[in-house]
Amino acid sequence: MPKHDAIIIGGGHNGLxxxxxxxxxxxxxxxxxxxxxxxxxxxxxxxxxxxxxSVFSYVVSLLxxxxxxxxxxxxxxxxxLPLESTLxxxxxxxxxxxxxxxDQNRRxxxxxxxxxxxxxxxxxxxxxxxxRAVKPLLAxxxxxxxxxxxxxxxxxxxxxxYFKSLRxxxxxxxxxxLTMSSADFLDEWFExxxxxATKSASGIIGTLLGPRSPGTxxxxxxxxxxxxxGVFRAWGFAKGGNGSxxxxxxxxxxxxxxxxxxxxxxxxxxxxxxRAIGVVLENGEEIRAKLVVSGADPRRTFMQLVGEKHxxxxxxxxxxxxxxRGSSAKVNLALGELPxxxxxxxxxxxxxxxxSISPSVAYLERAYDDAKxxxxxxxxxxxxxxxxxxxxxxxxxxxxxxxxxVQYAPYHVNxxxxxxxxxxxxxxxxxxxxxxxxxxKNAILHRQVVTPADIERIVGLAEGNIFQGELSLQQMFFLRxxxxxxxYRTPLRGLYQCGAGTHPGGxxxxxxxxxxxxxxxxxx
Amino acid sequence: xxxxxxxxxxxxxLxxxxxxxxxxxxxxxxxSRGSSLEEGxxxxxxxxxxxxxxxxxxxxxxxxxVPLAGGGRLELxxxxxxxxxxxxxxxxxxxxxxxxxxxxxxxxxxxxxxxYAAPPPDxxxxxxxxxxxxxxxxxxADLLRILPMPVAELLDDWFESDALKGALGAAGVLHLLQxxxxxxxxxxxxxxxxxSPRGVFRPPxxxxxxxxxxxxxVELQGTEVLRIAVEGGAVTGVVLKDGRELAASLVVSSVDPxxxxxxxxxxxxxxxxxVRALRHVRRRGVAARIRLQLDRSPGFSALALAPSLDYLERAYDDAKxxxxxxxxxxxxxCDESHRMEVLAQYVPYGADCRDFxxxxxxxxxxxxxxxxxxxxxxxxxxxxEEFEGWPQGQPHHAELSLDQALWMRPVPELxxxxxxxxxxxxxxxxxxxxxGIAGAAGLHCAHAILGR
Numbered sequence: 005m006p007k008h009d010a011i012i013i014g015g016g017h018n019g020l021x022x023x024x025x026x027x028x029x030x031x032x033x034x035x036x037x038x039x040x041x042x043x044x045x046x047x048x049x050x051x052x053x054x055x056x057x058s059v060f061s062y063v064v065s066l067l068x069x070x071x072x073x074x075x076x077x078x079x080x081x082x083x084x085l086p087l088e089s090t091l092x093x094x095x096x097x098x099x100x101x102x103x104x105x106x107d108q109n110r111r112x113x114x115x116x117x118x119x120x121x122x123x124x125x126x127x128x129x130x131x132x133x134x135x136r137a138v139k140p141l142l143a144x145x146x147x148x149x150x151x152x153x154x155x156x157x158x159x160x161x162x163x164x165x166y167f168k169s170l171r172x173x174x175x176x177x178x179x180x181x182l183t184m185s186s187a188d189f190l191d192e193w194f195e196x197x198x199x200x201a202t203k204s205a206s207g208i209i210g211t212l213l214g215p216r217s218p219g220t221x222x223x224x225x226x227x228x229x230x231x232x233x234g235v236f237r238a239w240g241f242a243k244g245g246n247g248s249x250x251x252x253x254x255x256x257x258x259x260x261x262x263x264x265x266x267x268x269x270x271x272x273x274x275x276x277x278x279r280a281i282g283v284v285l286e287n288g289e290e291i292r293a294k295l296v297v298s299g300a301d302p303r304r305t306f307m308q309l310v311g312e313k314h315x316x317x318x319x320x321x322x323x324x325x326x327x328x329r330g331s332s333a334k335v336n337l338a339l340g341e342l343p344x345x346x347x348x349x350x351x352x353x354x355x356x357x358x359x360s361i362s363p364s365v366a367y368l369e370r371a372y373d374d375a376k377x378x379x380x381x382x383x384x385x386x387x388x389x390x391x392x393x394x395x396x397x398x399x400x401x402x403x404x405x406x407x408x409x410v411q412y413a414p415y416h417v418n419x420x421x422x423x424x425x426x427x428x429x430x431x432x433x434x435x436x437x438x439x440x441x442x443x444x445k446n447a448i449l450h451r452q453v454v455t456p457a458d459i460e461r462i463v464g465l466a467e468g469n470i471f472q473g474e475l476s477l478q479q480m481f482f483l484r485x486x487x488x489x490x491x492y493r494t495p496l497r498g499l500y501q502c503g504a505g506t507h508p509g510g511x512x513x514x515x516x517x518x519x520x521x522x523x524x525x526x527x528x
Numbered sequence: 529x530x531x532x533x534x535x536x537x538x539x540x541x542l543x544x545x546x547x548x549x550x551x552x553x554x555x556x557x558x559x560s561r562g563s564s565l566e567e568g569x570x571x572x573x574x575x576x577x578x579x580x581x582x583x584x585x586x587x588x589x590x591x592x593x594v595p596l597a598g599g600g601r602l603e604l605x606x607x608x609x610x611x612x613x614x615x616x617x618x619x620x621x622x623x624x625x626x627x628x629x630x631x632x633x634x635x636x637x638x639x640x641x642x643x644y645a646a647p648p649p650d651x652x653x654x655x656x657x658x659x660x661x662x663x664x665x666x667x668x669a670d671l672l673r674i675l676p677m678p679v680a681e682l683l684d685d686w687f688e689s690d691a692l693k694g695a696l697g698a699a700g701v702l703h704l705l706q707x708x709x710x711x712x713x714x715x716x717x718x719x720x721x722x723x724s725p726r727g728v729f730r731p732p733x734x735x736x737x738x739x740x741x742x743x744x745x746v747e748l749q750g751t752e753v754l755r756i757a758v759e760g761g762a763v764t765g766v767v768l769k770d771g772r773e774l775a776a777s778l779v780v781s782s783v784d785p786x787x788x789x790x791x792x793x794x795x796x797x798x799x800x801x802x803v804r805a806l807r808h809v810r811r812r813g814v815a816a817r818i819r820l821q822l823d824r825s826p827g828f829s830a831l832a833l834a835p836s837l838d839y840l841e842r843a844y845d846d847a848k849x850x851x852x853x854x855x856x857x858x859x860x861x862c863d864e865s866h867r868m869e870v871l872a873q874y875v876p877y878g879a880d881c882r883d884f885x886x887x888x889x890x891x892x893x894x895x896x897x898x899x900x901x902x903x904x905x906x907x908x909x910x911x912x913e914e915f916e917g918w919p920q921g922q923p924h925h926a927e928l929s930l931d932q933a934l935w936m937r938p939v940p941e942l943x944x945x946x947x948x949x950x951x952x953x954x955x956x957x958x959x960x961x962x963x964g965i966a967g968a969a970g971l972h973c974a975h976a977i978l979g980r
Binding site for chain 2: 370
């Protein structure tokens with residue numbers, strides 16, 4: 005008899021969530037992480053002495069509240085600090101700010117457009133309704149619409165009944181939202197370009213699509229589904245960086261009895277008679293278990309760890325067609341002083357929130373145009389935060405860390421990623437940002453540039469896609485990662501998936517890990 | 529007062545008028561201009577219901593000629609084996625995949641045909657689910673995956689030849705302000721495929737309008753409707769351009785819904801939410817039309833100039849930023865008397881089109897050899913709006929994107945042809961299935977009116 009009930013491949017947040025739930029149910033769980041640290045893309049690293057960065061993912065919002073509650077994460081060290089605002093600096097030295105404070109926000113919007121200020125609340129309410137309509141689906145193992153088995157038919161029937169229980173207008177709005185582009189969707193509500201652009205940017209994150217491409221409105225909603233303390237669209241920082249999210253989940257898993265091994269790269273999933281029976285590590289060590297759960301992305305799991313020969317041909321074909329196309333990069337800066345924005349000089353509350361370089365929808369589309377043909381955007385979209393202002397322990401006293409999410413930096417860049425290209429990307433980002441904050445160049449002490457190729461190499465995400473696979477309509481819900489295999493199961497008995505390549509997808513959400521565990525335990 | 533008035537002269541309006549007349553209504557059709565929309569597939573239900581005979585389909589063979597970059601042409605024919613041979617010269621892998629691709633797309637097209645033969649489906653209804661099930665396991669998986677896809681991804685899944693992918697991809701963006709890398713364009717390709725045999729991805733032209741106009745029982749009036757009169761929430765008639773007022777208890781409009789409900793009717797009659805939804809129906813014309821006469825045969829009957837998906841995408845990039853495509857995609861058809869009609873995409877509404885017509889004729893000139901063009905007529909979307917009555921030059925009245933299709937066409941509240949104004953109904957290209965499918969929206973609308 006194998007010593008372990010389940011081996012979990014990958015100590016990313018989903019793998020850890022899955023481990024925690026299995027361990028809590030009394031299973032003997034072993035988590036195997038390739039790197040020397042746990043967390044996957046949710047890690048905090050001291051990249052430069054004294055400067056700590058959430059190297060990859062950098063904010064928290066999508067983490068499911070039921071996971072925080074059920075795993076009692078605050079007790080295990082999770083502490084979330086709120087992000088209060090979003091600032092969009094404009095090329096004409098003006099700006100658009102969105103504040104959490106209702107009245108302040110309304111005054112600011114009215115400065116740009118009275119109509120938009122009027123529409124804002126109604127828009128928020130509508131998105132709230134949509135998020136509520138989708139929320140139950142997040143915790144669901146999607147039924148297989150192509151199957152005729154009783155169980156799946158029943159699942160489809162329940163799904164149909166759920167949609168029927170929604171108000172008709174809500175259902176229609178949802179179907180429109182699923183099929184629209186985020187820019188068209190926002191055009192229906194607002195007229196201020198910077199507002200539309202900043203909001204529609206949520207719809208392009210992690211995809212190689214522009215804001216005018218249908219399907220992006222759903223991604224916008226996906227990013228809106230973050231709940232903190234019951235408030236939708238609340239974003240925050242984990243104190244200590246995103247690594248502390250992983251650490252808290254790992255602590256919960258360990259407390260429940262899970263074993264976590266780092267520097268234990270899995271080379272192969274052992275298959276015998278159509279069943280996964282364990283794994284082989286790169287050093288040749290064989291570990292057997294009743295179940296293997298892979299938190300790696302579908303391509304790595306099936307094409308690399310399992311191998312085509314153990315899988316049915318149509319399944320392999322579908323996995324090959326699953327699209328990754330990483331499109332985003334990160335630039336992490338150690339700063340000697342705070343950036344000074346021309347539009348809002350000096351230190352102020354605006355620096356404590358997010359800063360979005362998205363002056364217009366056309367700007368985002370132009371950024372996308374470059375990427376479509378394999379180039380880094382000449383003027384990229386950026387989402388910037390300065391965690392050291394909220395959590396001073398991230399940088400030495402008086403100094404700061406800045407995290408810049410950059411899009412588009414396509415994985416499939418013409419000529420491939422090289423050191424020179426990486427540095428050129430860094431320069432592009434700094435040059436673009438300096439147009440809004442001219443002191444930036446002189447404030448930089450150190451710079452780290454993380455390309456999609458780096459994300460793939462370091463974290464293991466295929467093509468550097470931050471969602472373990474594009475979150476497009478044809479790769480969602482019962483199609484994620486492939487039709488008929490969206491229930492965390494695989495064609496091999498004893499092998500499950502728990503990564504973001506399964507429903508409901510990426511962001512530091514944890515839902516895939518939880519759903520997978522509940523499927524395995526048969527309590528979903 | 530039992531009179532019914534049908535506004536518009538397209539196939540939907542005429543079919544609706546005929547069905548109502550056959551049910552005993554006195555029907556008058558008011559058309560300001562003869563429709564010259566290229567009518568595509570005529571669903572058999574329309575022919576059966578009106579007992580129309582003598583339908584002639586103009587289906588060129590090869591149905592598409594594609595000029596190749598290195599000289600020579602790819603000719604796609606109805607005969608599968610000959611198409612395979614033609615494709616083999618570009619890529620043996622693509623040639624081997626062509627029959628299966630055609631088979632799988634045809635299966636989905638048959639599914640769409642069934643949906644188009646009826647009013648918009650209820651996505652949650654048992655009928656829709658059962659019909660989808662009948663596609664089989666792989667068919668259903670294909671459907672769910674392909675409908676929201678960019679046509680470029682679909683084609684990249686199957687083929688490697690740029691020429692083949694460009695020519696097929698073009699059908700995915702026709703009359704859409706989207707590029708082949710935009711979501712929902714694979715659906716557009718399937719829509720285009722509906723009604724065509726396996727392996728043919730261009731709809732036929734037909735003489736359906738001519739046949740419909742010859743049918744008796746319906747009075748045709750050549751004038752324009754200025755206003756639809758409404759009293760107490762119910763339609764009372766129409767006011768014509770010449771000042772005449774015609775009383776009617778039933779008005780069926782094939783005018784685009786946005787204009788019909790926001791301009792022909794006092795918008796005060798409508799719920800503000802509906803007014804807002806209507807204002808956001810997207811109906812941007814993107815194609816210019818060139819008609820010309822050649823003095824001899826150009827050597828093809830249907831030609832697509834879209835050498836690759838990137839070429840199409842770049843053409844779209846220009847339009848997205850408000851400019852005419854520097855390198856447009858062209859779709860040309862030529863009849864036996866060498867009359868040619870060309871669609872040039874993308875030409876955004878109101879964009880500056882100076883010298884564009886000449887550049888298109890020059891581009892085509894490379895394809896038609898020694899033939900000489902005469903009587904070149906160029907109409908940009910703005911002129912098409914004026915002469916053809918297409919809103920912003922969009923012949924489909926509402927762009928056929930996924931969020932404006934099926935039960936969302938043109939907006940969910942109006943998808944079942946009925947309007948909140950009693951006695952006012954909608955048919956026309958903006959209604960399901962619309963967009964180049966002749967007469968079906970008219971048929972479903974009339975059936976809804978008659979309670980069938």
